[in-house]
Structures are given as structure tokens and as C-alpha cells.
Amino acid sequence: MFQRLSLTVFSFLSVALTSFGALANDNIDAVIEKVRTPSYDCPNQSLLPELEDTLALESLTSQQRFALTVAKGQFLICRGKYEEAETMLLKAIMQSNIDESSYAFASAIYQIGFSYDARENPARCKYYQQAQELSSPERHSDIFTSSSLGLINYCSETTSPEIRLGKMFGVLKRYSNDGSPGELAHIHNAIGLLYGDLEQHALAAEQYLKAHEMGLLVYEGSNKVSILISAIVSLLSSGQTDRAYQGILELGVLNSEIDTPLTNFLYQYALSIYYRKTENYNRLTYTLPDLEKASSNISSSLGELLVNWHKAEICLHDNDLTCIKQYISGIEALNDDAIPPVFRSNLDYLSFNVSMYIALQDLAKAKEAHEIYSKEVTKRREVTQDSALIIGAANLYTRIYDLESAIEQAEQQRKNTLYTAIVIFLLVSGITGYVLRRKHLARKAIDPVTLLLNANSAIARINKLDAPKKGRAIAIAIFDISNLREITRKMGSTKGDLVLRQIAQTLQNVTRGNDILGRFGTEQFILCLHNIEERSARQFFDRVQSALDNTFENDATSDHIVVESQMSVFIANEKITGLNDILDDIAMSIDMGNRSGDN
Numbered sequence: 338m339f340q341r342l343s344l345t346v347f348s349f350l351s352v353a354l355t356s357f358g359a360l361a362n363d364n365i366d367a368v369i370e371k372v373r374t375p376s377y378d379c380p381n382q383s384l385l386p387e388l389e390d391t392l393a394l395e396s397l398t399s400q401q402r403f404a405l406t407v408a409k410g411q412f413l414i415c416r417g418k419y420e421e422a423e424t425m426l427l428k429a430i431m432q433s434n435i436d437e438s439s440y441a442f443a444s445a446i447y448q449i450g451f452s453y454d455a456r457e458n459p460a461r462c463k464y465y466q467q468a469q470e471l472s473s474p475e476r477h478s479d480i481f482t483s484s485s486l487g488l489i490n491y492c493s494e495t496t497s498p499e500i501r502l503g504k505m506f507g508v509l510k511r512y513s514n515d516g517s518p519g520e521l522a523h524i525h526n527a528i529g530l531l532y533g534d535l536e537q538h539a540l541a542a543e544q545y546l547k548a549h550e551m552g553l554l555v556y557e558g559s560n561k562v563s564i565l566i567s568a569i570v571s572l573l574s575s576g577q578t579d580r581a582y583q584g585i586l587e588l589g590v591l592n593s594e595i596d597t598p599l600t601n602f603l604y605q606y607a608l609s610i611y612y613r614k615t616e617n618y619n620r621l622t623y624t625l626p627d628l629e630k631a632s633s634n635i636s637s638s639l640g641e642l643l644v645n646w647h648k649a650e651i652c653l654h655d656n657d658l659t660c661i662k663q664y665i666s667g668i669e670a671l672n673d674d675a676i677p678p679v680f681r682s683n684l685d686y687l688s689f690n691v692s693m694y695i696a697l698q699d700l701a702k703a704k705e706a707h708e709i710y711s712k713e714v715t716k717r718r719e720v721t722q723d724s725a726l727i728i729g730a731a732n733l734y735t736r737i738y739d740l741e742s743a744i745e746q747a748e749q750q751r752k753n754t755l756y757t758a759i760v761i762f763l764l765v766s767g768i769t770g771y772v773l774r775r776k777h778l779a780r781k782a783i784d785p786v787t788l789l790l791n792a793n794s795a796i797a798r799i800n801k802l803d804a805p806k807k808g809r810a811i812a813i814a815i816f817d818i819s820n821l822r823e824i825t826r827k828m829g830s831t832k833g834d835l836v837l838r839q840i841a842q843t844l845q846n847v848t849r850g851n852d853i854l855g856r857f858g859t860e861q862f863i864l865c866l867h868n869i870e871e872r873s874a875r876q877f878f879d880r881v882q883s884a885l886d887n888t889f890e891n892d893a894t895s896d897h898i899v900v901e902s903q904m905s906v907f908i909a910n911e912k913i914t915g916l917n918d919i920l921d922d923i924a925m926s927i928d929m930g931n932r933s934g935d936n
Contacts (some may be wrong), residue, residue: 365391365401372408373440375479376447377523379415379560380408382597388412399434404441410448414455415559417599417635423452443471443480450487456639457678462492474511482508482520486527490534505531522552526564533571536717542571542580559599562591566603573614576807585611602631602640609647613685618654621647639677646686653693661693687713784856786834787841792863795855796916799865804912812866812874813907815920816844816885817927820901821860824889827898840900843888847881861924871908878906903927 368391374380391397392405406429413422426445429435435442450464465487472481489504509524529544545568552564565588572581585607592604605628612621625647632640645664652660668676680686687710694703782794790798805811818824818840825833837856844862848854853865864881866874882904889898905923913919 365394365397369401369404369408372405374408374411374557375519376444376451376483377479378519378555379557380412381557382412382415385409385412399432400436400439400441403429403432403435403445404439407441407445407448410445414448414452415599416597417559417602419452419455420636423449426452437471440477440480443468443477446471447480447484450484454487454491461487465492479520483523486524490527490530501531517555518551519555522548522556522564524548525551526567529564529567529571533574538571538575539577542568542575542577545571546584559595559597559603561595562588562600562603565591566607569607570610573610578611578615581611598631598634602628602635605631606640606643609643613647613650618651622651625651639679642676642680646680646689649693650689653689653696656696658697661696665693682713684710684713684717786837787856788838789841789845789862790853790855792855792857795853795857795863795865796920798853799913800916802865802867802913805868805910808870809868809910810871810874811909811913812869812871812878813913813919813923814864814878814881815857815905815923815927816862816864816882817858817903817905818860818862818900819903824898824900840885840888843884844881847884857920858924861927863920871910874908875906878904 368387372380372384372388388405388409392402392409397405406425410422410426410429413419413425426449430442430445430449446464447468450461450468453459453461453464465484468480468484469488471477472484474481485508486505489501489508505524505528509521509528525544525548529541529548532538532541532544545564549564549568553561565584569581569584569588572578572584585604588604588607592600605624608624609621609628612618612624625644628640628647629644632644645667649661649664652664687706690706691703691710694700694706782790784791789795799811799813802811821836825836828836841856841862844854844864848864851867853863853867855863857863864878866877869877882902885902886900888900905926907919907923
């Protein structure tokens with residue numbers, strides 16, 4: 338009897354312990370699932386205490402402890418503690434009893450690569466490559482996407498930029514139909530990085546701002562501001578200081594809500610760069626102590642270098658030569674590896690070095706610093722002037738814009754599905770009215786003979802053009818066909834409209850899609866180029882006139898007809914005002930030229 342009772346009690350305890358162990362494992366797995374965050378996002382910082390408590394349990398399996406450790410690494414990275422996360426994760430992946438096919442292992446490898454990436458360490462490529470091999474579009478897709486974007490941006494030095502642009506577009510296209518806002522934000526951010534490498538900072542800023550807008554829908558914590566800081570830097574690099582300041586104001590609001598050491602650092606970092614760029618040294622002096630404090634809170638060596646640089650900028654502004662000498666001594670005492678590549682390639686920093694040595698009247702050092710600066714400027718110029726890169730970037734921009742339009746339309750259709758029965762009549766009526774109005778306006782804007790813009794439409798579009806960028810111009814040319822009547826007489830008196838259409842077609846063939854081309858008068862055509870170098874504009878107009886004169890060269894029925902044209906050009910380096918008076922003067926100069934030719 339006693340033995341039977343003992344066996345019963347033992348069996349009950351065994352079942353109870355087994356059930357308790359299963360329940361505990363379920364709770365641990367639930368915590369792991371709760372703190373697991375996509376590679377392109379940051380976890381909710383409020384979950385960190387629960388994660389730490391779970392990690393302290395002795396009942397964890399090795400795989401559970403590993404998964405929680407990897408999740409903690411992502412918390413640390415999002416707090417800007419890259420080195421601490423890297424050390425912890427490198428130790429974790431060295432364990433022998435870890436499932437290398439698990440999401441946690443692939444995530445650990447990617448995070449190590451990202452921690453190297455944050456400090457521009459070339460070792461990032463090794464880990465991005467491994468993370469990509471451990472994942473696929475179907476398995477651990479977020480890691481596959483993140484590692485693929487990292488490889489395209491940073492590990493494709495031997496691949497031409499246009500191929501990298503194409504690969505980036507391929508990634509965006511793959512996620513265009515059903516990608517989440519977080520995934521699309523991640524991709525647009527990567528495209529912004531690539532545009533930045535091509536020195537296309539305005540395009541980069543546009544991509545960053547799109548990524549930021551999408552990311553706000555899903556991102557948590559410091560990830561809400563990490564893309565915005567990139568947009569601010571790109572806006573400053575492209576001279577858009579007002580828009581950059583608006584971004585800084587938004588960054589300040591987000592920082593007050595999130596209030597982590599990393600977001601505090603990013604906010605102070607943005608302010609200091611803005612004040613330096615705008616040469617507001619009083620405000621820079623005021624904000625530097627806050628940047629210094631924020632840098633120490635995240636142990637940022639980059640922040641420390643930035644603080645010292647900006648302090649030296651203030652010394653240079655105040656002509657404090659002793660302070661400048663101390664700064665130079667400190668920099669010279671550092672190893673080359675201690676100065677990150679972002680400093681060695683920063684034109685503002687290189688220019689500042691030249692200015693320091695000039696202030697100290699050390700001409701030899703100033704010359705050496707100037708040579709370094711000149712080499713970097715030349716390298717940047719080669720990148721920006723490489724037509725293949727610019728065309729590739731422009732093509733990618735167009736394709737991305739078209740794709741984004743398709744995404745927006747698809748998203749709008751999904752939102753309208755439930756309301757289609759109610760609003761179908763209004764939509765059809767509105768679209769029909771819109772189309773009819775557009776067609777009516779289009780007919781009014783087009784010259785019926787040449788199918789080009791009529792004079793009023795062409796002038797209206799030119800009047801709407803913004804001021805050209807620095808070093809660029811708005812160029813206008815009027816082409817007058819002085820022998821149009823003679824050509825019509827040779828071709829046949831009934832073919833006047835055909836002659837004009839053929840001339841218009843020649844002009845369309847040699848101009849670009851964004852040029853403004855229209856019929857200006859009975860025998861005159863107007864062409865406007867925007868944001869173009871003056872020399873390039875004149876060369877382009879010469880090519881247009883040459884093509885115009887040879888319109889009928891290959892026409893077997895034209896009996897060697899040559900178009901005789903007069904061209905008058907006007908070039909402005911600022912927004913055009915008083916266009917009608919300008920065009921009257923151009924037309925008058927053509928008339929005077931024709932009269933002198935007749936005489």
C-alpha cells in the first residue's frame with residue numbers, strides 16, 4: 338500500500354514538474370518572440386528590463402539564452418553602444434551548440450556587420466556576405482534584404498555605379514507590391530546612401546525624407562531619427578539650409594519624446610553641423626558643451642573628434658593661435674586609424690586644415706594640406722562629371738518615381754476597396770471631367786500645325802522656372818526660318834503645314850524631354866534650357882541649329898533644300914523676370930539681322 342502511494346505521488350510530481358517546465362519554456366519563448374525585431378528597426382526600449390530578467394533565469398536552454406543575447410545586442414546597437422554589442426555578439430556566436438540555421442544566428446551575424454558599418458570598418462562586408470548566405474527572400478527575409486543592401490552600398494567597389502543602381506532598383510521592385518512601410522523605408526534609405534556616394538546630395542535627401550516619412554509609421558525609439566539625421570546632412574551638403582533647419586526642428590521634437598542617449602547625441606550633432614555650415618559661431622559655441630556631454634554618454638569617438646574640430650573652428654574664427662596649435666598637436670598624436678574615413682574625405686574638414694596652417698603662417702604644411710584638399714575635390718568632380726553616373730542616377734530616379742507612383746496607386750486601391758460601391762459614380766464623374774478638362778487645356782496649349790507648345794504656353798512655362806543653381810543658367814534661343822516661303826514654294830504651295838511639321842519634328846528629335854520647345858511665331862521657334870552651364874547651352878543651341886538647317890538633307894523629294902535659320906540667344910543666371918520684354922528684344926535682333934542680310 339505504501340509503495341503504491343509513493344509511486345502515485347512520484348508520478349504526480351513528475352507530471353507537475355514536466356508541465357511547469359513546458360509552461361516556463363512557453364513563457365521564455367513568448368519573451369523571445371516579443372523582443373524579436375526586424376533587422377531594419379529598433380526594439381521597444383521599454384522591453385529591455387523584461388529581457389534582462391529573462392536572461393538571468395538559470396532554466397534557459399543554450400539556444401534560448403543565445404536568442405535573448407542576440408536581441409540584447411540589437412537594444413545596445415540602437416542605443417549607440419556598438420562596441421559593447423559587437424563584443425557580446427562575437428562571443429555568443431563562438432559557442433559550439435548553437436543552431437546556425439536559426440533566425441537568431443543570422444541576426445547576430447548581421448548585427449556584427451552593422452556594428453562594424455557604423456564605424457566604417459571594412460570587416461562589415463565579411464559579415465554582410467555571411468548574413469546574406471544564411472538567409473533568403475523567403476527565409477529570414479528582413480536579414481536578407483538588409484545584408485543585400487549593405488553589400489550593394491559598401492561592398493561593391495569593383496562593380497560600376499550604374500550596376501549598383503540597377504541592383505538597388507531590383508530590390509525596390511521586389512518589395513514594391515507588398516513590402517511593409519518599414520521595409521520600403523529601409524530600401525529608400527539605402528538608395529539615399531548610394532546617391533550620396535555619387536555626390537547627388539539633393540537626390541539623396543529626397544530618398545532619406547521618403548524613408549523617414551514611411552519609417553515613422555512603424556519604427557520605434559532611436560530608429561525614428563536615424564534616417565532624419567542623414568536627410569539633414571544631405572540637405573546641408575546640397576545647400577538647402579532652410580529645409581535642413583526644419584528637419585532639425587522635427588528632430589528636436591522627436592528627441593524630446595524618445596529621449597535616449599543616442600537621439601540626444603544625434604540632435605546635438607545636427608545642431609553643431611548646421612551652425613558650422615552657416616558660420617554661426619556664437620550658437621556653435623553655445624551648443625558645443627551639450628554635444629560634448631551627449632558624446633560622452635554614448636562613448637562616441639566620432640563625437641569627441643567632432644567636438645574638438647568645432648572647438649578649433651571657433652579658435653580659428655577668434656584667431657586664437659595657441660588654441661589652434663594645441664588642437665594640431667592633439668591630432669598629430671593620434672594614430673591614422675583613430676581618424677575615421679569620414680573626416681579624411683570631408684571637404685569642410687580638409688579646407689579647415691588649410692585655413693589653420695595659413696593662420697599659423699606654416700606655408701609648407703598649408704601647401705601639403707591644400708594638395709590633400711585638391712585631390713579630394715578633383716575626385717569628387719570626376720564623380721559628379723561622369724556622364725554615365727549622372728545618366729544612371731537620373732534613370733534610376735525616373736524608374737523609382739514611376740514605381741512609387743504605382744505603389745501609391747495600388748495602396749489607394751486597397752484603401753478604397755470597401756467604399757467602391759458608394760463612391761464609384763463620383764469617381765467616374767470626377768475622372769471623366771478631369772480628363773475632358775485636361776484634353777481641353779492640352780488642345781489650347783498646343784499649336785495645331787506643329788503639335789508643339791504654342792507661344793503663350795511656352796512663355797508661361799518659362800515664367801514658372803525656378804532660379805538656376807549656382808554656376809548654372811537659364812538659356813533661351815529663338816530660331817527664325819528666313820527662307821520658309823522659298824521652301825514651301827519648292828515643296829509645293831499646298832504643303833506649308835507639312836514643311837512646318839517636318840521642321841518641328843527635327844527640333845523634337847534633337848531636344849530633351851525636359852526642355853521647353855514651342856512655336857513662337859509664324860516662322861519662329863523657341864527653345865529654353867534650364868539649369869545648364871552657359872558653355873554647354875551655346876554648344877547645344879549650335880547643334881540644334883545645325884540639325885535644323887539639315888532638316889531636308891535626306892529627303893529624296895526635297896531637291897537638296899537647305900533650311901536657312903537665324904538664331905538669337907539670351908542667357909540668365911537668375912530667375913527670369915520681364916520675359917515678354919526680353920523676347921521682344923530677341924525678336925527685334927533677329928529682324929535687324931534679317932534686314933542686314935537682305936541688304
